[in-house]
Amino acid sequence: MEAFSTNPLLWIVPISGLVAIAVASYFAYDVLSSPTGTPAMQEVAGAIYEAAVAFIKRQYRTIALLAVGGMVVIMIVIYLFESAPGVSASELAIRTGIAFIVGAACSMASGIVGMFVAVKSNLRTAAAAQTSVADALRISLRGGAVSGILVVGLSLIGVFVMFVAYGGFEHPEQAPFTIVGFGFGASFVALFAQLGGGIYTKAADLGADLVGKVEAGIPEDDPRNAAVIADLVGDNVGDCAGRGADLFESTAAENIGAMILGVAIFAVTHDVAWILFPLVVRGFGLIASVIGIFTVRGSETKSPMSSLNLGYYITVALSIAGMFLVTNTMLNTKGAGIWFFYAGVVGILTSLAFVFITQYYTAGSFRPVRETTASSAITIAIALFLSHWFGEQWGNATGLPHGGIYGTAVATMGMLMSAAFILAEDTFGPITDNAGGVATMARASEETRLRTDALDAVGNTTKALTKGYAVASAALAAFLLFSAYLDKVAQLTGKPFDTVDLAKVNVFLGGFLGAMLVYLFSSLAIRAVGRAGAAIIEEVRTQFREHPGIMDGTERPDYGRVVDITTASALRNMIAPGLLAVGAPIVVGVLLKAEAEAAMLMVGTMAGVILATVLNNGGGAWDNAKKYIESGQLKDDAGKVLGKGTPAHAAAVVGDTVGDPFKDTAGPSLHVLIKLLATITLVLAPLFV
């Protein structure tokens, strides 16, 4: 524990972890002790809760089984192929296996707790909306914050504990490599959580829309639609649980990747600060985010978005201060730490840029999709270039190696300092969406619904924003983890390995197959939504046909059957894309070897980042077109409003059914795929050398 005395800032890690748990508990208590509204609302919310829990139970049981299978495979691979100085093969296998399963368990816990609190927050947000927008905002944001804070806190504590447990203070140059399994476990769970949840949510959504809005001509969230509960459940299991697992893995994988890069500088300076830096800066970011969330105060007159933005600016300002403190204390070799501060600021400003870009473009049609994709990609390119350049300046000033890539690592850490805030905003989205659904189904007053609608509109923006943030962080992290992979292969073979040469035919093929994997995976995910959606439509049609009383309101549809069908279909259909994502990099690595695997990772990441942005924004644009028509703003040449029920609206709903799985299933699953590629190559590197 000498590290604590030489690096007193390290105390922020346990402290911020404890603060996170305390604040999350307080927020959960605050939400749960809020009023629960009318009996009608409670009934609707009860149905959502029940169905969501049922799905999560079945989903996580499936995932747990897959994770145990994955662990066994990993342990066998490590035992047979890997060796490290001073550790026996069996111990190495056991360590990696445990790290994997602990990572998987933490990720599952984050998903489950976040989803649980979110479902509970829906009802209370709807209840608060009966009287006040400010209260409704507070409850929905705090409900979301439980998830956001826990995810980041658990990931930080998890990585730190694994690091200490695997002798990080004794052999700091080895421990980061053994805890990669933790990141892989988290990725593994995130992949299936995001896939299963994403398929569920969009299948239910498009099923409900097509059969309700288009065929039967009834409004959104109408209680006569048998798919409406499944639709509301979908927001929770897809957006809350899935995204929670996704960001848990991001933060874990990026921490570990940055620590591995720190090892390279540690090897020269023998200063463990280079390895601990990512954890410390993450701790400061967590505290900054918590303070930011506390400062968000709703108002009856101001737009909720500006309250949220203010909180975010405070988080950013505190993050910059924290970054200055940490870089100047821990990375200030020969007084050149300021270069890393600059690199960190680049990362922090990148996150700010993404928040701006998303808000600016959320309100448009096709043009913005192109522009968002371009401006997102160019922002990432500039951030990567600048942070690398600043790191190189540090290298020039100190004469030490590996500065450039460490600069990128610092920027990535900077970008992720506000992760807890962003994630809170993200989970806020489905909570407000559900609150609106609860209010509509419980036939609440017009004013209540206006208030939930106002929050819901903000929620859509914050959801979009997190996706941009997640993509950007995935891109930065991939470059990081990619370098870590090169280091790992070099460590395994004992030979330098620092080029990935596309001019070799097997490397070119690896890259090409990486680009292909990204498309194939997305199309499988989209296809899964189509399949599950078709099953739902079939069921709702049957209910309408066999129970004519549903349409005139005298009979209650069987919501449960639709929920069951959606659950079974989502779980069945998440397996194929999931196994493809895990299997393809293994096959390519084994057949074409380590350098081709690196190309697969890199090109897959490039194509994946761009495709995810296109899918996220394209889907958003289709969604916006539909909302534009529904709001009555589209007019024909004669000035007649082309609103709901017109062919234009039907066409827009059809467009949205294409766009929905783009933005809420395939896009987010791609973020996870990118990071999974990175962690899988790191953990299974022994197979590829």
Next chain:
Amino acid sequence: MEAFSTNPLLWIVPISGLVAIAVASYFAYDVLSSPTGTPAMQEVAGAIYEAAVAFIKRQYRTIALLAVGGMVVIMIVIYLFESAPGVSASELAIRTGIAFIVGAACSMASGIVGMFVAVKSNLRTAAAAQTSVADALRISLRGGAVSGILVVGLSLIGVFVMFVAYGGFEHPEQAPFTIVGFGFGASFVALFAQLGGGIYTKAADLGADLVGKVEAGIPEDDPRNAAVIADLVGDNVGDCAGRGADLFESTAAENIGAMILGVAIFAVTHDVAWILFPLVVRGFGLIASVIGIFTVRGSETKSPMSSLNLGYYITVALSIAGMFLVTNTMLNTKGAGIWFFYAGVVGILTSLAFVFITQYYTAGSFRPVRETTASSAITIAIALFLSHWFGEQWGNATGLPHGGIYGTAVATMGMLMSAAFILAEDTFGPITDNAGGVATMARASEETRLRTDALDAVGNTTKALTKGYAVASAALAAFLLFSAYLDKVAQLTGKPFDTVDLAKVNVFLGGFLGAMLVYLFSSLAIRAVGRAGAAIIEEVRTQFREHPGIMDGTERPDYGRVVDITTASALRNMIAPGLLAVGAPIVVGVLLKAEAEAAMLMVGTMAGVILATVLNNGGGAWDNAKKYIESGQLKDDAGKVLGKGTPAHAAAVVGDTVGDPFKDTAGPSLHVLIKLLATITLVLAPLFV
């Protein structure tokens, strides 16, 4: 001319070139002397002809201006930055400039002649269909063959003449580099021809469909639709002229790329056969294709597709024989030429595989899109891997270097041996499509229309098939041209340059921006179609409103105005994506330098090949879904047919309006972009070192 005596097979180049011109002239004569049908047909065909010529004139004037501008820029760049032994800077600049403008002119000529004959063939095919499928098939295929044979013949002669004129027999190691400008000129024209034509054809198509089928509820090709002539014109200017220019550039660029790779082996063996091989094998391929086309005999009972397939098998068999002869004569160093024969067979079989894959998958919905993409990508990967491996075996047997990459070059040449046949089949598609339109608009007999419909269905398959073929050849060629680029940079700097290391940050960025370019370019192209289409819809609506007589058939719509609007809009909208495609690689190369440029080229190619396949096949699937509904095969639960006029049909038409620009504008333009990237980097390499 000593080369002719040491390599007597070289005679095939001028011979096959002359044969090509003779056969193309004979086919053109045969088509033009066929009967021209009823006066009503002649009237319709006359309107199409007039409008197509008007568009091509305006388009090629614009392209010619852009090409002259491009030439000036290139000459300045070469003059300022390039140098080569024994040649002054000004001579180098003039040579490259002339090569560029000759390539551009040849490409324009191919496009114009092909389009001209195709437009003339429409009418004669419709006339022949009044009595016989076999005659209609003969005329439409021969009409298409004029274009196919001329494109390949002109490209072969063009490259050969440039090679001789630039002292290829005296300095064979230098000439291939100076004629790269020829390929660039061809690419440059192809890009704008494909973009302008692609925008025109799809804007007219979707405009006609949306306002006709969906809004007014009138059938396809109905004379009351003011956009119908523009739609028929579109098939000619997009599919004929655009694809002609595209394949002209493919064959030229791939010839040149393979010759440059030959220089590396020539440097060791001092045998010019390595540089001349691509031209010779191309000559044999041309003869094989001509014979294959002659053997296609229609029949009143057999499916036209099986007649075409038989002709293709004959072409393939003759190509294999030709490949055996050429590899055994010219590449048989130390008796190891058989390895290159194997590599060549890999290429020939790859083209066969693509023909099969496309035919197998042309009749499906979403699932095939994914499978086609995967099986296409895997076929390309296997072909690349195998041909490289065979080339390496040659290297092992002879102890000579560069065998692997030359194996890939041989496979690419093998794949392209049947280019003339494939291109004939491709142009056959729009001819039969137009013949059907002419028959419908001229209110020809039911039997006539059944015959043209049968041919049109085959035409759709052959069009799809060419796209797969074009993508695959682009992928193989890119790897080839990429190696040529590395050689060129090494020649310019005098230092070895054979790695493209993605682990460097600027190289990573180059790759990332390459992936971005591909998306941005596609979205600009799709957007252009939307813009032009909206203008058409506006105009047709106005005509319907202001001239109520159109709908009841008493008034003739103003087809000319729609044609004018489409022309102006297509030309205006092709500029932005075109300049992006040309500008982006220059900016990246200048800022991030040669290695990053290589990564942009490689990753752009990978992402582009996959995206083009997705766009081509996805668009095709949407199209098929529409046709499936229109054929009355879709039924609801109660067994009722959901045909034209139902919401399902309207939704499918909307889907097709998304899919159409995917498959006919963005996809084909991407093929051109990929090859343009390759030639632009080669020609402007001096800027990037």
